[in-house]
Amino acid sequence: MKNIVIGQYAPGKGFFYRLDPRTKIITVVFLMVAVFLLESILQVSIALFVTLFLMIIGKISIGRVAKGLRPLFVLLLFTFSFQIFLNREGALLLSQPMNIGLYSLLGVLVLTVLWRLLARFKKFKGLLFLFWLAGVYALFAYLPAIGPIFKVFDFEIYESGVVTSIFVVVRLLIVISLSTVLTLTTKPTDLTQGLESLLRPLKRLGVNSDDFALIISISLRYIPTILDEANKIMLAQASRGADFNEGKLVEKVKQIVSLLIPMFIIAFKRSEDLADAMESRNFVPGKPRTRIHELSFGMTDLVTAIFTVLVFAGAIVLRVLP
Amino acid sequence: MVMQLSFLEIRNLSFSYNQKRMVLKHIDLSVEKGEWIAILGHNGSGKSTLAKTIVGLLRPAEGSITVDGTLLSDETAYDIRRKVGIVFQNPDNQFVGVTVKDDIAFGMENLSVPRAEMIEKIAFFAEKVGMAEYLEKEPSALSGGQKQRIAIAGILAMKTDMIIFDEATSMLDPTSRRELMDYIRELHDEGLTVLMITHDIEEALMADRLVVLKDGAVFADDTAEHLFKRPEAFREAYLELPAALKIYYELEAAGDMTPPLATTLWRFGSGK
Ligand SMILES: Nc1ncnc2c1ncn2[C@@H]1O[C@H](COP(=O)(O)OP(=O)(O)O)[C@@H](O)[C@H]1O
Ligand SMILES: [Mg+2]
Numbered sequence: 001m002k003n004i005v006i007g008q009y010a011p012g013k014g015f016f017y018r019l020d021p022r023t024k025i026i027t028v029v030f031l032m033v034a035v036f037l038l039e040s041i042l043q044v045s046i047a048l049f050v051t052l053f054l055m056i057i058g059k060i061s062i063g064r065v066a067k068g069l070r071p072l073f074v075l076l077l078f079t080f081s082f083q084i085f086l087n088r089e090g091a092l093l094l095s096q097p098m099n100i101g102l103y104s105l106l107g108v109l110v111l112t113v114l115w116r117l118l119a120r121f122k123k124f125k126g127l128l129f130l131f132w133l134a135g136v137y138a139l140f141a142y143l144p145a146i147g148p149i150f151k152v153f154d155f156e157i158y159e160s161g162v163v164t165s166i167f168v169v170v171r172l173l174i175v176i177s178l179s180t181v182l183t184l185t186t187k188p189t190d191l192t193q194g195l196e197s198l199l200r201p202l203k204r205l206g207v208n209s210d211d212f213a214l215i216i217s218i219s220l221r222y223i224p225t226i227l228d229e230a231n232k233i234m235l236a237q238a239s240r241g242a243d244f245n246e247g248k249l250v251e252k253v254k255q256i257v258s259l260l261i262p263m264f265i266i267a268f269k270r271s272e273d274l275a276d277a278m279e280s281r282n283f284v285p286g287k288p289r290t291r292i293h294e295l296s297f298g299m300t301d302l303v304t305a306i307f308t309v310l311v312f313a314g315a316i317v318l319r320v321l322p
Numbered sequence: 323m324v325m326q327l328s329f330l331e332i333r334n335l336s337f338s339y340n341q342k343r344m345v346l347k348h349i350d351l352s353v354e355k356g357e358w359i360a361i362l363g364h365n366g367s368g369k370s371t372l373a374k375t376i377v378g379l380l381r382p383a384e385g386s387i388t389v390d391g392t393l394l395s396d397e398t399a400y401d402i403r404r405k406v407g408i409v410f411q412n413p414d415n416q417f418v419g420v421t422v423k424d425d426i427a428f429g430m431e432n433l434s435v436p437r438a439e440m441i442e443k444i445a446f447f448a449e450k451v452g453m454a455e456y457l458e459k460e461p462s463a464l465s466g467g468q469k470q471r472i473a474i475a476g477i478l479a480m481k482t483d484m485i486i487f488d489e490a491t492s493m494l495d496p497t498s499r500r501e502l503m504d505y506i507r508e509l510h511d512e513g514l515t516v517l518m519i520t521h522d523i524e525e526a527l528m529a530d531r532l533v534v535l536k537d538g539a540v541f542a543d544d545t546a547e548h549l550f551k552r553p554e555a556f557r558e559a560y561l562e563l564p565a566a567l568k569i570y571y572e573l574e575a576a577g578d579m580t581p582p583l584a585t586t587l588w589r590f591g592s593g594k
Contacts, residue, residue, distance in 0.1 A: 189420050221420045224462040270415045277416035280377050281429035281476065282403045290434045292427035292441070 009187050014059035015300065016185040021194030023301040027308045028182045034315035035174050041163060043318060044170045050311075051174050060181060068180040069173070073126060076169055083165035090159035098140040101149040107139040192216040193293055208286055218274070226263070233262050327391055328352035329484065329515055330376070330406070335385035337368075337375055345371050347539040349385070355483065358516040360526035363535030364560040369519045370411075372535070373486045376517075377403050390483070404433065407477030409490040413469035414461070422448070422464070423457045425472050429480040440479075447475040451505060467498025471505060484515035491525065503528065523556065524564050534559045 016024065038044050055062055069076075115132040119125060141155070183191070196213030203209065234242075242255050330353040337346040345368045353359050363369045374380045376387055378399030387394040389402045407429075410416045419425030426444045435443070448454045451471040461469060470490055477485055487506070491499040507528065510516050520526050527546050534542040534549075536559040542549060549555060553571050556563055563571075 189424070217420055217424075218418060221417070221461065224460070225414055228462070270412075273410060273412055273415035274418070276374065276379055277408075277410055277473075278418060278428075279379055280374075280403055280408045281418075281480065282400060282432040283428070284400070284432070287432070288434065289431040290437055290440070291431060292424060292437065292444075294437060 010064060010184050012059065012185065014057075014185070016058040016060065016181060018298070018300050019185075019304060020295050020297050020301045021186050021190040022197055022295060023297070023304050024182050024186055025191075025194050025198060027304055028178050030308050030312050031178055032175050034312045035171055035178075037315040037319045038171070039319065041167050041170070044167055044174065048170055048174055051177055055177070055181060058181070058185070060184060064184060065177050065180045068184070069176055072172075072176055076172060079172060080165045080169050083168055084157060084161045087161035087164050088156070088158050090161075090163070092156060093159055093162065094155070094157040096141050096155045098153055098155050099143070099145045099149050100140060100151045100153075101143075101145065102147045104139045104143045105150075107143065108136055111135045111139070188220045189217055189293065190295075192220070193291070193295060197295060210289070211285055222270075226267070229266060230259060230263060233259055327388060329355040329357075329390055330517075331386075331388040332376070333386045333388075335372075335375065335387065336383045337371055337380060338383050339371075344383070345538050346375065346382075347537075349538075349540055351533060351540065351543070353484070353515060353517060355515055356510075356513055357531065358510050358518065358529045359531050359533060360518045360520060360529035361533045361535060362520060362523065362526045362559070362561060364521065367535040367559075368538040369521075369535060370488050371538075373408055373488045373517075373519060376486065377406050377408060404480055405482060406484045406486065407480065407482040408486045408488060409470060409473045409477065411489040411492055413466040413473070413493060416473055417461045417469050420460065421457070422453060422459050422461075422472050425461070426476045426479055429476050433480060443479045444475075447479045448472075450478065451475045465498060466494050467502055470494070470498075470502055474505070474509070478509070478514075484517065485509075486517040486519065488519045489521070492520070492522070521561065523561060523567075534561070536560070 019027075035044065035047055038047060052062065055065060111132060115128055118128055137155075145152075186194070192213045195216075196209045199207065199209035199212065237255065237258050242258060243251075330351070332349055332351040335346055335349040335351075336344055338344045349372065361369055361372070371380065375382055376389075376394075378387075378394050378396075381396075389405055392398050392401060394402055417425055418428045423444055426447060427440050430440045430443065444457070445454070448457055451474055453468060453471055453475065456464065456468065456472075464472070473490075474485065491502050494502065503525065506514075506516060506518075516529075518525065518529060526532055529546070531543065531545055532549050533540060534555065541559045542555050550567070553563060553567070
């Protein structure tokens with residue numbers, strides 16, 4: 001628990017690390033919008049290649065970015081299936097009659113059990129899932145119609161379904177990769193400071209970005225402390241016989257409550273102490289302060305800004321042209 | 323009338339959290355510049371409350387606090403906190419910065435110290451508390467004693483004249499505690515005014531003067547030598563004497579004291 005990493009930041013030396021966080025935030029936002037202006041598969045594919053190319057230039061390991069994509073795998077898959085099944089326009093590409101019957105359902109059951117058993121080998125999780133999907137498809141499509149049959153239907157895929165699903169997924173991939181590059185190459189503190197600086201004009205509307213940034217940076221600072229504490233409480237409860245991994249649902253809920261209550265009490269005490277410590281060091285909410293971290297806009301930032309403007313303009317032109 | 327005021331002057335100070343029970347009762351206390359005062363008291367005697375009242379975190383019900391000639395009020399609290407800082411008990415709950423550097427900077431940022439000056443001072447005061455190599459470290463990589471040293475550096479960087487330590491060593495292991503006390507002694511030798519709040523008598527004995535609080539009132543205010551002439555004062559204030567001193571008094575009562583034994587025990591007990 002000692003050296004927990006906050007956020008995704010991975011120290012490195014590439015081009016992206018030298019950029020001012022403000023440039024990075026604005027660039028990423030504009031590039032995302034630009035990607036959403038694109039309309040054809042060709043365009044988004046080119047955009048994907050450009051993104052990959054930029055990552056290679058910036059010496060960002062594509063493996064790291066892919067790792068960041070992993071938790072979003074389900075979202076990508078869902079988006080993909082949603083489009084491919086529900087979009088019924090264009091030419092019919094595939095029409096496969098399917099039977100759902102007693103035996104095919106039993107087959108699905110066996111397949112699922114097998115899948116869950118094999119899922120322990122964590123390495124091939126995604127691959128296994130695809131195999132399972134293919135298996136289910138094969139069972140419904142090719143198992144001879146013997147035994148009781150509950151439902152017969154045609155499984156159809158249309159051209160526009162395929163096109164749109166690929167389009168949407170590629171677009172999502174780019175957007176997620178962009179934000180991953182941002183969080184991978186920017187320290188959380190720099191990120192909040194960049195945000196603070198960008199939100200400064202909101203001060204006129206009564207939003208104090210300075211305090212906002214401080215709140216975020218203090219939260220970030222206390223995440224490891226709180227996790228550490230959770231660990232200690234869990235150990236203490238475990239030494240009194242609590243088991244956080246096993247037991248029925250009710251037991252589990254009880255154990256989680258036994259963890260949360262002390263954590264809340266400690267958190268309240270902590271926030272009181274922290275408020276005293278901050279006030280005793282002359283912190284006054286909303287009062288202007290100087291900052292030890294300084295943001296500086298340099299040559300690389302200028303180049304990046306010009307690049308972004310060009311890409312953005314290009315996307316608009318593509319959109320507007322007939 | 324010309325009267326020489328002490329650096330810290332507390333007059334007839336009373337405080338209550340809820341208007342019902344007074345937590346501080348008519349406290350009078352003065353601390354000279356460069357003095358080292360220990361405040362001793364049982365749990366709940368009001369030590370932390372007193373510390374917070376001195377820097378204006380709590381508003382007194384009655385009485386006055388004057389620091390370096392400035393009377394504490396809502397308007398002057400800001401100026402008084404530039405002169406008096408507090409190191410609190412829990413090292414984790416007062417570390418504001420994401421890194422050591424940020425934390426030392428926090429107080430100066432609040433005072434709007436220019437950035438170049440901040441960088442200079444951070445280097446200087448980190449060096450002073452022996453944490454120069456740790457500037458980029460995060461608090462989770464530091465021990466409790468190191469965090470307390472960073473807290474001291476952050477306060478010193480605000481050009482503070484006096485630091486209140488509110489049981490600042492009580493959550494540390496014996497080695498870190500000794501180390502921290504050594505640092506504080508060094509700072510005191512360089513002119514820092516120290517108000518050491520503790521319930522550890524051995525720690526209190528390093529002070530020029532001991533102030534004993536009992537149930538929110540000043541029970542005794544004297545030098546260590548005088549106070550230890552009447553050990554019953556400690557018992558009456560619910561304070562535990564160190565073992566060596568207990569033996570010393572037992573032997574003395576029995577009339578069995580050989581002079582060398584007496585001095586040895588006294589040295590042990592008082593840490594002098
Ligand atoms: N925030 C608070 N609200 C109400 N009562 C408090 C608060 N903090 C402390 N007290 C009470 O004030 C008394 C003195 O507390 P404190 O100053 O923390 O004592 P010490 O630091 O000597 O242990 C105790 O009886 C305590 O219960
Ligand atoms: Mg206390």
